[in-house]
Amino acid sequence: xxxxxAIQILTVGLLLVQxxxxxxxxxxxxxxxADDMGAGDTSAYQDWAGNSDQQQLHTPAxxxxxxxxxxxxxxxxxxxxxxxxRYALLTGRYCWRTSLKHWVLFGNxxxxxxxxxxxxxxxxxxxxxxxxxxxGKWHLGLTYRRADGSLAxxxxxxxxxxxxxxxxxxxxxxFFYGISRSHGTSGPGGLKRLNTPQQxxxxxxxxxxxxxxxxxxxxxLVAGSYNYWEVGNVVDREAHAFLRRAVAGDKPFFLYFAxxxxxxxxxxxxxxxxxxxxxxxxxxxxxxxxxxxxxFVYQNDVHVSRLLHYLKTTSDPRRPKHSxxxxxxxxxxxxxxxEKNNKQFTGPLRSNKGSTYEGGHRIPFIxxxxxxxxxxxDAATPGKxxxxxxxxNDLYATLAEIIEKPxxxxxxxxxxxxxxISQLSALKGDATFQRSAALxxxxxxxxxxxxxxxxxxxxxxxxxxxxxxxxxxFLDHRYAFKQEIHPQELYNLAVDPLEQKNLLQDPQAKPAxxxxxxxxxxxxxxxxxxxxVKTD
Numbered sequence: 001x002x003x004x005x006a007i008q009i010l011t012v013g014l015l016l017v018q019x020x021x022x023x024x025x026x027x028x029x030x031x032x033x034a035d036d037m038g039a040g041d042t043s044a045y046q047d048w049a050g051n052s053d054q055q056q057l058h059t060p061a062x063x064x065x066x067x068x069x070x071x072x073x074x075x076x077x078x079x080x081x082x083x084x085x086r087y088a089l090l091t092g093r094y095c096w097r098t099s100l101k102h103w104v105l106f107g108n109x110x111x112x113x114x115x116x117x118x119x120x121x122x123x124x125x126x127x128x129x130x131x132x133x134x135x136g137k138w139h140l141g142l143t144y145r146r147a148d149g150s151l152a153x154x155x156x157x158x159x160x161x162x163x164x165x166x167x168x169x170x171x172x173x174x175f176f177y178g179i180s181r182s183h184g185t186s187g188p189g190g191l192k193r194l195n196t197p198q199q200x201x202x203x204x205x206x207x208x209x210x211x212x213x214x215x216x217x218x219x220x221l222v223a224g225s226y227n228y229w230e231v232g233n234v235v236d237r238e239a240h241a242f243l244r245r246a247v248a249g250d251k252p253f254f255l256y257f258a259x260x261x262x263x264x265x266x267x268x269x270x271x272x273x274x275x276x277x278x279x280x281x282x283x284x285x286x287x288x289x290x291x292x293x294x295x296f297v298y299q300n301d302v303h304v305s306r307l308l309h310y311l312k313t314t315s316d317p318r319r320p321k322h323s324x325x326x327x328x329x330x331x332x333x334x335x336x337x338x339e340k341n342n343k344q345f346t347g348p349l350r351s352n353k354g355s356t357y358e359g360g361h362r363i364p365f366i367x368x369x370x371x372x373x374x375x376x377x378d379a380a381t382p383g384k385x386x387x388x389x390x391x392x393n394d395l396y397a398t399l400a401e402i403i404e405k406p407x408x409x410x411x412x413x414x415x416x417x418x419x420x421i422s423q424l425s426a427l428k429g430d431a432t433f434q435r436s437a438a439l440x441x442x443x444x445x446x447x448x449x450x451x452x453x454x455x456x457x458x459x460x461x462x463x464x465x466x467x468x469x470x471x472x473x474f475l476d477h478r479y480a481f482k483q484e485i486h487p488q489e490l491y492n493l494a495v496d497p498l499e500q501k502n503l504l505q506d507p508q509a510k511p512a513x514x515x516x517x518x519x520x521x522x523x524x525x526x527x528x529x530x531x532x533v534k535t536d
Contacts (some may be wrong), residue, residue, distance in 0.1 A: 025262055028214065038359070040343065040344055044066040064305075070366070078095070078393045084100060098113060098527045104181075108180075109144070109156075110139075125254045146158065161214045179202070180365060277299050325377070329368075332365055338359070351446070356443060389462075411527070418531060429449070460520050472490070479524065
């Protein structure tokens with residue numbers, strides 16, 4: 001593994017030397033991932049969502065980012081829940097190919113979901129010369145150690161004073177300051193979660209491999225070291241500290257800002273760097289929302305505002321006479337649809353988080369990179385809108401094309417990005433771009449009233465079938481578990497965006513059905529892939 005990485009580093013180092021003498025400088029990258037935020041939650045999508053000024057939360061920083069760049073109205077989380085989407089974003093691979101075919105890593109311990117033999121997106125960027133940092137919510141599993149340094153079986157036998165055996169820094173991040181999962185269940189920091197030696201909620205803040213608040217008193221943390229109501233302050237502080245350190249060097253940076261907001265419980269900070277948050281959210285007509293939820297969503301906008309301000313006011317050491325924002329690809333998005341089934345938050349879609357109907361996985365996606373032609377960087381212009389299909393699993397291949405580095409293989413040690421397809425031309429506004437393979441979002445709460453494997457439905461979503469339209473086929477859980485094709489529902493979203501008319505038995509829809517089934521057959525299996533792979 002290390003030999004492979006050494007070869008990759010040498011190869012990419014030569015590429016960067018060539019790039020340095022060429023026309024382009026590799027961009028800095030910021031991926032801001034909100035938690036449970038629907039497209040209707042941001043005023044950057046007000047026209048699409050159809051919200052009135054009395055309904056629409058005002059998010060001015062997100063509006064500015066959209067004016068500077070481009071927004072997608074058909075961007076999709078690869079899954080309808082957090083763990084699985086985060087896996088797909090960082091690996092470029094659908095999570096239904098793993099042992100976790102639906103739901104999330106649950107409880108105060110989850111074994112690491114990312115195999116060490118896999119090259120993640122941050123590892124890929126590390127090999128390309130980037131300094132990489134992450135703040136916020138991980139939720140992809142940790143491995144603790146016992147007091148004697150041996151591997152713990154879980155949280156119960158862990159000694160929190162010992163360095164973690166498997167953490168985000170083992171999967172490509174030079175720096176990590178964050179939490180194990182959702183902020184309400186990452187540590188005993190409020191509500192009814194008491195900080196005692198027997199607490200079983202979680203380790204609180206983690207820096208690198210170390211539990212920040214660990215003590216000799218069992219699982220008890222240092223008093224005040226973890227507070228639900230200050231998670232925004234901590235992630236904001238650590239993100240900016242990482243950026244300052246990164247800019248002081250001579251490498252491009254990658255920041256993965258995995259915000260705890262707006263996952264429940266809704267715990268907005270009083271202020272962040274002097275900017276009011278709690279009680280400060282407003283609707284577009286200027287009236288206070290008087291809502292903790294809306295304040296917590298607005299907290300994401302405050303984070304975005306502060307990041308934009310830093311990028312606009314900080315000189316780029318690699319590009320004299322330019323500010324950082326000119327050559328930074330800034331992406332704002334969310335891990336799944338809104339947590340509430342409310343059209344004000346989800347937009348004009350069916351259902352919400354936890355569903356494979358569109359409201360569960362269609363998400364906000366805004367990108368800006370002026371030097372790379374992703375928007376014009378002018379906050380005074382309307383910005384662009386893209387309607388083509390995009391999945392968050394596509395970011396891996398997109399960034400690979402930007403830095404002109406070949407993707408990893410789809411098999412063997414060092415594999416990765418099996419389901420990632422570059423969206424660079426779409427980001428640059430190419431309205432004719434068509435994703436070359438279907439999207440395969442999954443996790444469908446409507447498939448079973450109780451939590452069970454029957455919820456592991458997979459959808460097949462494509463705009464390139466022989467029939468004009470935006471087609472979506474639902475396959476039941478047997479596809480994810482056994483690679484069996486059992487169609488359940490079929491919709492043409494071009495004329496039925498609320499997924500109301502099931503066309504599965506309509507003979508006129510058969511060409512689209514056959515096409516989507518063929519796509520599913522080609523993509524099936526834990527060892528499968530959907531990206532085009534060149535053969536010698």
